[in-house]
Amino acid sequence: MSELILISASGLAREVLAMVRSSGQYDVVGLLDDDKEMAGVTVDGAPVLGTIDDAPKYTHAFVLVCIGSGRSREAVVERLTAMGLNEARYGTAVEPSVQPPEGCRIGRGSILLRNVTLTASVTLGSHVVAMPSVTFTHDDDVADFATFAAGVSLGGGVRIGRAAYLGMNSSVRERTSVGAYATVGMGAAVLSNVPDGETWVGVPAHSIDDGQHWRAGH
Numbered sequence: 381m382s383e384l385i386l387i388s389a390s391g392l393a394r395e396v397l398a399m400v401r402s403s404g405q406y407d408v409v410g411l412l413d414d415d416k417e418m419a420g421v422t423v424d425g426a427p428v429l430g431t432i433d434d435a436p437k438y439t440h441a442f443v444l445v446c447i448g449s450g451r452s453r454e455a456v457v458e459r460l461t462a463m464g465l466n467e468a469r470y471g472t473a474v475e476p477s478v479q480p481p482e483g484c485r486i487g488r489g490s491i492l493l494r495n496v497t498l499t500a501s502v503t504l505g506s507h508v509v510a511m512p513s514v515t516f517t518h519d520d521d522v523a524d525f526a527t528f529a530a531g532v533s534l535g536g537g538v539r540i541g542r543a544a545y546l547g548m549n550s551s552v553r554e555r556t557s558v559g560a561y562a563t564v565g566m567g568a569a570v571l572s573n574v575p576d577g578e579t580w581v582g583v584p585a586h587s588i589d590d591g592q593h594w595r596a597g598h
Contacts, residue, residue, distance in 0.1 A: 381407045383441035384471050387432055387456060389413040389423045392509070393446035396473050396491055397424055403476050409441050432456060436463050442471030445489060445507060450525035450543035451561065453507050457489070457525075467506065487524065505542075523560065541576060550585075 384406035386393045393411055400406045410429040418428045435443055443465065447453045460469075470489035480486060480498040487506035495513045498504075502516040505524035515533040516522070525543040532546045535554030540546070544558045547566035558564060558574040565581035574580050578587050 381405075382471070383407050383409050383438075385409055385429075385435065385438050385441045385443050386411045386426070387413075387435070387443060387445040387460075388447045389415070389418050389421070389428050390446055390448065392448050392491070394424050395493060396444065396446050397426055399475050399493065400473055405473060406442065406471060409438065432459065433463070435460055435465060443469050444471045444473060444491070446491070448509065448527060450507075450509070450527045450545060453509075453527075454525045454543055457507060470506070511548075517554070529566070 386396060386408060389411045397408055400408060408426050410427040411423055412430055412432050412434055413428055414431045419430065421428045445453045445456050447456060467488050472486060472488055472490050474492045475494045477494050478492045478496045481500060483500060484498045484502045486504045487508060489507040490504055491509045493510065493512045496510045497515045500518040502520045504522045507525045508522055510528045511530040513531050514528045517534055517536040519537045520534050522540040523542040526540045527545045529546060529548040531549040533551040535552060537555040538552050539557035541558060541560030541562060543560060544562045546564045549566060550564045550568045552558060552570040556570060556573050558570065559576035561577045562574045563579040564570055564574065564585065568581050568585040569583040570580060570585045579589055580587050
């Protein structure tokens with residue numbers, strides 16, 4: 381069984397820990413977290429071994445970044461890359477109830493929890509997180525670091541941008557897109573394209589800002 385280090389002692393890390401233990405996918409060696417107060421603490425039976433800077437020490441273990449925010453996952457992966465970790469070092473955690481058909485692709489570092497559905501020719505990038513009961517329909521294309529809260533549903537041919545976040549039980553109409561670093565609120569129904577960096581809420585979903593805060597920071 382391959383060894384695995386979880387980055388961040390988060391709620392998501394606890395969910396991944398429970399999943400890979402029950403499925404036997406990995407032997408979790410421990411967790412790494414920058415909160416120094418977590419050092420030496422045990423999380424659901426797994427020790428916090430140090431900070432993220434200690435990741436290169438575990439040369440025989442896969443690494444999985446268990447942070448709910450796509451922006452934050454992206455920043456940690458960039459940091460690990462600067463330390464010399466390449467893409468081959470990342471594990472992928474897929475709950476056994478998830479049965480992707482032939483023709484679907486799941487990138488390294490991604491996490492798919494219970495009852496996530498992929499129908500046909502779905503492409504998920506690297507470091508994507510899908511919480512329970514997310515539905516990806518035919519020909520959906522999801523960029524790296526995107527995050528899907530529980531119950532999100534995408535119609536066919538949807539495009540999701542880098543590090544976008546879709547809130548619980550939101551839905552996206554077929555052949556529309558959600559831009560990079562955009563946010564879709566809980567329960568929102570997206571019927572038209574969401575531009576990069578904007579936050580959309582409601583039914584039908586509409587913008588609540590102009591995205592200038594995102595553009596100024598990138």
